Amino acid sequence: MTRLVRAEWTKLFTTKVWLGLLLGSVVMVAAFAIFFTSFAGDPESGLPAVGTPLYEELILSTAANANILFLILGIIGMTQEYRHRTATPTFLTSPRRGRVVVAKLVAYALAAAAFALVVVAVNYVVVAIHAGARGAAPSLDGDNLATMAASLVALVIYAVIGVGLGALLRNQVGAIVGGLVYLFVIEPIIRSVPATAGAYKWMPGGALEALTATFEGPELLEAWQGGLVLLAYGLLAAFLGTLLAVRRDVV
């Protein structure tokens, strides 16, 4: 299994996809941090002021906004095998296909953890500098560290969901477009329509909000419950993906 995990890392780091997604994530969270901090305390924006605990929880949760890029990381990691037809040599080398998918899940979870650490660190540094200039940099106390850890965990789980989703759909463009449409169209509709808003807390986006932080949001689960629901989605996608990868013909 260690061999297969290392093989996945060799695949990941011998093309430049990881670099693009990591840089994209860093730019994204830095931009969010600056944007939020600029309007913090502005009565018209409704954002809490710099220095308040609510501000610090919100701003340190913006790192989790890179979730879409971590989802794409996982999707590409799995679907590139089908897109470039390398599933053939991969499954010839490891005919027990379930082990390949499990190795991918482990490899991408660990790689995503390292990338998420960078993203969370960049988020904190940008916030510390910007908010510091505006009066009060957030300290690295227990609450703030817990918020950052929650963002990190959320990003890792989204990468795992991406691998599972990729194994399910196999089509790279389809899986990415499907993921984007779901996160940016379908879930926001469910979230905002009163009749369906009650179900939102059980969906991946609602679980993510519960795990990290929310702002003027609907009813959500407790943070730990949200984390478990999110993890359950990741494992479900991975399990179904493994099952299908093992059963389907590689033609």
Next chain:
Amino acid sequence: MRVEVRGLTKSFGAVRAVSDLGFTVEPGQVTGFLGPNGAGKTTTLRMVLGLIRPDAGTATFDGVPYPDLPDPTRTVGAVLETAFHPARSGRNHLRVYCRAAGLPLRRADEVLHQVGLSDAGSRRAGSYSLGMRQRLALAAALLGDPGVLVLDEPANGLDPEGIQWLRGFLRHLAHDQGRTVLVSSHLLSEVEQTVDRVVIVGAGRLVREGSIAELRAGAANGGTVLVRSPEAARLAEVLRAEGSQVVADGDGALTVTGRTAAEIGSRAFAAGVELHELRPHTSGLEEIYFQLTAGQEQFAAPTPGVPAAEGAAR
């Protein structure tokens, strides 16, 4: 290591791709797996390698199915298609499979050298020519130094020099190193000089299995000879009189079946007929192959000039 295929059957929807197919591939020989396009060769090879699940039947390596081999990379090497990530270098592509199979990374450079790609190892595989891609696929198959090699149409995209090299390489692997080599092709002429045995399939079924020598013996009388003479009509009469099959092609040319060029020359000399050309046209082996597999393509194109219905009824 012996490869044994027994009763393999696979349908894709309503299309029966492979039907109750069985054959054996022996070590120390190059076995040609022949058949027209769509005869089920690739499907069969993918079932042998555990990539496609057969509806029925088995394929084993010394009794063990591919997915149960304890160390598949060191046992079987396969060239199925040129599959690689275009942005990854050839060397890194090979290193991925070194890692997965627990082989030392230097094997990547060794096999690159073996197939003559050492200088291109650092280049993006997407920039490779068709022939280089085939060589990279072959290099990947050689990583584990396997006792069995399975190659699906490896000559596709190779230039004449590359094909020449591949023939020598496969013979060397089988005859000098005692490996088991199974190589598929839709052209008999492409592998005629390389293979020791042939397994011929048509429409997913076994048509013929045997040594190339046996096939050749059966084909001895099937060859055609082209003859050109100013007295073509008289020569045709002479040859027909003693049982040869002669077709007049016009313009003084004749196609004679069932006689060697020497026999025809001797008859012409005896009859005092002047010859301007005397040339073996087909070896007969190809004729046999064509007869064995004619009309067995899964999606046969209608013969030009023949109405579609008639073509389909063949």
